[in-house]
Amino acid sequence: MKLNRYILNLVIIGSLLVANMPVNATEIILNSVITSEIEQENDVQTLEEIFEQQLQKETAQRKSFNSIEFKKEEYVRITQPVQEKGSDYITTFDSQINMMGEARYGTQITIDVFNDDELYKSYEIDAVGATQTFNQLINLGEKDNIIVISYSHEEDGIFNEEFQFLIFKEPQENKERLKSYVVSTPQDLPQDLLNSADIDDDIITMSID
Secondary structure: OHHHHHHHHHHHHHHHHHHHHHHHHHHHHHHHHHHHHHHHHHHHHHHHHHHHHHHHHHHHHHHOOOOOOOOOOOOEEEEEOOOOOOOOEEEEOOOEEEEEEEEOOOOEEEEEEEEOOEEEEEEEEOOOOOOOEEEEEEEOOOEEEEEEEEEEEHHHOEEEEEEEEEEEEOOHHHHHHHOOEEEOOHHHOOHHHOOOOOOOOOOEEEOOO
């Protein structure tokens, strides 16, 4: 009789445990899902806050870029080499020149060098940063070199704008001819140098390195 009662008690306790197990498991799953959703929501809020802080920082940086002023529709200007007023081109004896310039923050610039009506060299410059300056060493072909400066500024809706100028590279034989060249009158100068020579003395000495 006692044995039967003991077995009955075990059956009742077991039934209660089995009946309670799905409830406890469901509670655990629900709590896990809720916790996960809360964590994900917090992560999204954190990412949004980081993005907003970065955007505000970049905006503040852009507003502080007041060291170089540009005209209303000006985005790029070349500061070196300098083209003299009234001249249609720049003359050099060098096969390479370091081109320097100023541009608005974020401007994308491409420099193309055309020689004999063909593309001679092309240079892609990284987006202009906080200094609002750029420089690029470019190679020149013999004689006429057309330099095409193309630029874009995506934020302002500016795409593939361009301007150009001419650089004339003197042939090597002219450089050799002018080394330690001494003349007594302007008429002794090569014809293409007469207009640009500064005549102040009776004797003119020109030395080309």
